[in-house]
Amino acid sequence: MSEQSVKANHRDYNLQSWSKQKGLDPIVMDKAEGIYIWDPSGKRYSDMSSQLVNMNLGHGNRAIIDAIKAQAEKYCYIGPSYGSEPRGELAKLLTSLMPDTFGKILFTNAGADANENAIKIAKQFTGRYKVFSRYRSYHGSSFGAGNLTGEPRRYPLEPGIPGFVKFFDPYIYREPINFESEKAAADYYVAKLREQVIYENPTTIAAIILETVTGSNGVIIPPDGYLQGVRKICDEFGILLIVDEVMMGYGRTGKMFAFENWGIKPDIITFAKGTTCGYIQLGGVAVTKTIAAYFDDNLLSCGLTYSGHPLACAAGLACVNYYIENKILDNVNARGVELKASLNSFKEKHKSVGDVRAIGLMSAVELVKDKKTKEALVPYGKDPQGTMKKVNGELAKRGFMTYTHENMILVAPPLIITADQLKEELAKLDEVLGIVDGMI
Template sequence: MSDVENIKQLDLDNNLHSWSKQGDLNPEVITKAEGIYFWNEEGKKFFDMSSQLVNVNIGHGNSKVIAAIKDQADKFPYMGPGTAFAAKSKLAAKLIEIAPDNMEKVFFTIGGAESNENAIKIAKMFTGRHKIFSRYRSYHGATYGASNLSGEPRRFVSEPGIPGFVKFFDPYLYRSPIDFASEKEAAQYYLNQLREQIIYEGRASVAAVVIETVTGSNGVIIPPDGYLKGLRKICDEFNILLICDEVMAGFGRTGEWFACDNWDVKPDIITFAKGITSGYVPLGGVLVSSEIAEYFNEEKLMCGLTYSGHPMGCAAGLATLEVYEEENLIENSRNMGKVLGEKLEAIKDQHSSVGDVRYIGLFSAVELVKDKKTREPLTEYDNDQEGIMAGILKKLKNAGFSTYFHENILIVAPPLIIKEEELAVGLQILDDVLNEVDLMIA
């Protein structure tokens, strides 16, 4: 048995892989990653067109971040969360600088799920209320509380769940049963529904409304014009906290530091992870407003994690933020996002299997359908028994285009360092595979 075969067999014998039937696995053995590419054991090169799990924003192998991790390891690789040290203090200060100007403090976590878990606890402590609203087409993490917060099918295994979690409908215009005259009309319709639901649930019982500012894996659903400002208004009316989950959408992914900046909306709490270190080291956090920060000057914050503010994560995070600035990656995301949008629109026009494309910055989705007129999805919601989407993903992977899908939607979210010529080559692969999908539904 070769070394590569041994690595794969050891993996299959000893590791449990997430979201998978273990008997069906054939994991790729990866040997190298650099820039927007990675290579397998056979030397095959892949375009990383999802930035792995939409987290490797600065690309693979950035020497500055790697050096910062090494340097921190030489000083001390771990210190308890009750201490102060340079990397944690400087990173917190930098985050407050780039965040909306109502943010005052940060609580560091290990990743996105833990960020959302602690945001929920903070909201309940601050308001004294117990109900949390979140949307059906959402994913906020796989821990128990974050699963209950999530709306999509991955929450089902955590049910019956924790009392107090309430779901509401997304402004998902492509699948709306109503043909709205404008985005503003659509936004108002969904806001009116939410406001009525809050009243029915007992306005004085609702602690927070939690949204992915731009819905991530569930389809890159971009809020229509007026929706976020209207949501902010409803939360203010009922003294409800607005929590924006920016785990996937933050740190330049949408062409701004935080996605909420696109609409000039200031949440009460922002959760983050992924792009803060570009996945080089696990780290997440909860940004809180001045009002919430001041509340905990007198009240005990009942949140704690052994690895809160981990030195290695903080060092990586601080260096990563410097990379965003030094390499103008927020601007590049904005500029390349326009190119991505134009190319996706062309793909939509050319393919009978593409019902919709949605994009903001370098964050996009391609929604596949059986029929453009009826908008019938290529696979039923939570029911792809024939493995159609998995088959399409395999075709893309064989052609050197690595990404993932959710339901009938392909995610396209390359690293923010991508150049126009690289984007063109990568999307040509997608274009070619979609020709085969068109024939499949003909």
């Protein structure tokens, strides 16, 4: 098909998510390899957001493709109640990478239904009904996951489900308090959360769920002591701690799972994206041995037609083994140092850059109108002049493909990116930030 025919079909017959449908002009993908995408004209783009922060191993990975082909030759689908070699092997492999307290996994289709099922499991196990989640969070857009979500994408679901309670993130850059240390910040946020838990009656709270590192809503990295403090609150009141590792899992932060950076052991882990790197959809809920044992004699009221889909699990096995065998974490940590150093230099150089936050190969550049007042380049939840769309457009002109959210530019390249590739792409970002300087 011609490029224009593909675009026409997209516009005429597809509802594009998170978009006003009028005037859409999608870039057509013709081929992809590694960190690069080409359109039909031959123009090359660099995938600097790993698509939706899920293509951790880039495009065209032969190990994953061959695993899918091999499984397809055996059988493509079998129901969740049947024994399936790839399903069992992947669950065993993933459990071995988690804390020794973990026992079993329920596979789902993606991150949203992983979070849906996590809260269902928490409610069944505890007999409680309230769930705490943060304002600057995204846990999915289905009804349950959308109620967990704190940012504006939850608004169409309101009025929401009773029992979903929001609390504030440790967003130090936006806090009017000047903390004397990281520990002081962590202590403050933990104390406020504990106070809120008491006000909500701890005996009604089933779980606290949080993205270990806030993802699209600003890459908010918790100060040391924060996650440890949340863990203590959960232990004190018998509340389950659920960590959403959908975006941060599988090496994105330089550890296999982001919570490892702070030495905590959660009760439930949700995962998706990097499990198969988008080659086939797959998510999951991992639970401790204690929670798993509860369902030996109590009905697990969770189920999905495609739970543990054989093709997806075969892809997951190949993908996770690839991380390990090719020492992807080593590359993330090396490139992560370079990424952070470059972004910090941009913060010093550009008047439009209020803050940068980076961990591993996950980062955000926060754009402001004034560094002193920290006034955001666009208001929260609004962009009436299409300012961020223009910024993204300038990046795309230079072949730097990513996405923006609120007043942030997300930079999260595939974990296989080389030093030379990273340097080349960050030079484009530097140039565009100069244009943003002129805009303010």
